[in-house]
Amino acid sequence: MKTTVHLTVNGTQRDAEIDTRMLLVDFLRDRLNLTGTHVGCLTGNCGACTVIMDGLTVKACTILTADTEGSKVMTIEGLTPQTGGLHPLQQAFVEYHALQCGYCTPGMLLSAYQLLQEHPNPDESTIRHGIAGNLCRCTGYQNIIKAIQAVAAQRNEERKA
Amino acid sequence: MIRQPFSFHAPQTVTEAVQLLTELGDDTKLLAGGQSLMPAMNLGVIAPQHVVSLNRLRSTLSYVREEGTEIAIGALTTHHTLATSGVLQQRCLILAEAASDIGDVQVRHRGTIGGSTAHFDPAADYPPVCLALNAKFRLAGPNGERTVTAEDFFVGYMMTAIEPQEILTEVRVPMLLTETGSAYAKHRRIEGGFAIVGIAAVVTMRNTLCQQLAIGISGGGTVPFRLKEIETQYYGKQLDETAITAIAEAAYNAATEPTNELHADAAYKRDMVRVFTRRAMKMAMEHAL
Numbered sequence: 001m002k003t004t005v006h007l008t009v010n011g012t013q014r015d016a017e018i019d020t021r022m023l024l025v026d027f028l029r030d031r032l033n034l035t036g037t038h039v040g041c042l043t044g045n046c047g048a049c050t051v052i053m054d055g056l057t058v059k060a061c062t063i064l065t066a067d068t069e070g071s072k073v074m075t076i077e078g079l080t081p082q083t084g085g086l087h088p089l090q091q092a093f094v095e096y097h098a099l100q101c102g103y104c105t106p107g108m109l110l111s112a113y114q115l116l117q118e119h120p121n122p123d124e125s126t127i128r129h130g131i132a133g134n135l136c137r138c139t140g141y142q143n144i145i146k147a148i149q150a151v152a153a154q155r156n157e158e159r160k161a
Numbered sequence: 162m163i164r165q166p167f168s169f170h171a172p173q174t175v176t177e178a179v180q181l182l183t184e185l186g187d188d189t190k191l192l193a194g195g196q197s198l199m200p201a202m203n204l205g206v207i208a209p210q211h212v213v214s215l216n217r218l219r220s221t222l223s224y225v226r227e228e229g230t231e232i233a234i235g236a237l238t239t240h241h242t243l244a245t246s247g248v249l250q251q252r253c254l255i256l257a258e259a260a261s262d263i264g265d266v267q268v269r270h271r272g273t274i275g276g277s278t279a280h281f282d283p284a285a286d287y288p289p290v291c292l293a294l295n296a297k298f299r300l301a302g303p304n305g306e307r308t309v310t311a312e313d314f315f316v317g318y319m320m321t322a323i324e325p326q327e328i329l330t331e332v333r334v335p336m337l338l339t340e341t342g343s344a345y346a347k348h349r350r351i352e353g354g355f356a357i358v359g360i361a362a363v364v365t366m367r368n369t370l371c372q373q374l375a376i377g378i379s380g381g382g383t384v385p386f387r388l389k390e391i392e393t394q395y396y397g398k399q400l401d402e403t404a405i406t407a408i409a410e411a412a413y414n415a416a417t418e419p420t421n422e423l424h425a426d427a428a429y430k431r432d433m434v435r436v437f438t439r440r441a442m443k444m445a446m447e448h449a450l
Contacts, residue, residue: 001166001167001168001169003169019166020166020167020168020169020212021162021163021164021165021166021167022162023162023163023199026162042200042203042204043200043204044199044200044264044267044268047265047267050267056241056270056271057266057267057270058270058271059267059268059271061199061203062194062195062196062199062200062271063195063199063271064169064192064195064199064212064214066169066171066214067171067192067195067214067216069171069217111266111267114266115266129266129352130266131266132265132266132352132353133264133265133266133267133268133353
């Protein structure tokens, strides 16, 4: 069955006719060519499909596109500065070798982004808790945590200055 | 992708939603947070002909309100909202505790108490807590509204009292007194994972004597249950080390048929019922004082 939906993705209004079966992750990847969001498990476990919808991280494989009417979605492409370069979190992930294959990385970055919004000064336990919805098969999480801690510390410095 | 086609409906009011359930027939599933339904549909385990999304109702059915001696919670309130609710942390801590360890951040941002309790996975966190709190469930159907107590709501394995044409709209829990301590002790393999056993303890103390005691247990049988026979034995008594040991032992004795599962066999679960009942009691007692 077909239906129409109107939502905003990375600041751009999108009106589309879609099949009711289309998951948000598939809409983003196949319709909008925003392939930064990945499909990992389709069961809401791995977090590779994490996006930010109406201000909160969610797993896009658990959301029907038909159910996103009026919503605002931000993908990893929306985190990357439009003027070029990398977001501080992306930069830190590079510097601290917080990715290897990169499959979990977009989702991980958005969860880190959300975490730092809620907890500007997270301790290790809070960071681990905050990224618990994003599985990484490669890194063992140590460097991801370091990267997040580095950004938090950097922002603290900037706040003091 | 989801293989089977389905019609998608998005009612704007509870009345409209109930109307749809009446019209569309049995092969219809309600969609709230989708953290259980969508994985099942993605896997093809469930393939309803109609999906009725309740997400347009989030503005009206998402709330945590103090109402007299109770706290009224809209069915579409997310686990995240409950976990971070100041009202719950002050007046019904155990519910906020249970909500805070469901799944992970993303799951809690979307999953709802209504969706979760209506789904009634036997290893879920809300059921033993709702049983211990004597929570009430408000249902809206074609014949009007009715309220069901937790005891009557959780009927059987993944089966609740919700009739096919009804919608759960609200959950009510008591506002706990200052002398009441509550705690949810959950044994899980990973943070946010399903409970291998989950013990909810609510205890009211006055002058070192127990006034009220309620213990809800999941993982000790095919469905969660209350330790009702044991609870009344401790009214007016001190809950000292001996008493707590006896209560934990009673929990073990009551957990006669835990189900075997991949990560925990029945004998292990039974032992864990004892261990975590003890922990829940101790935590609840500390909170009460």
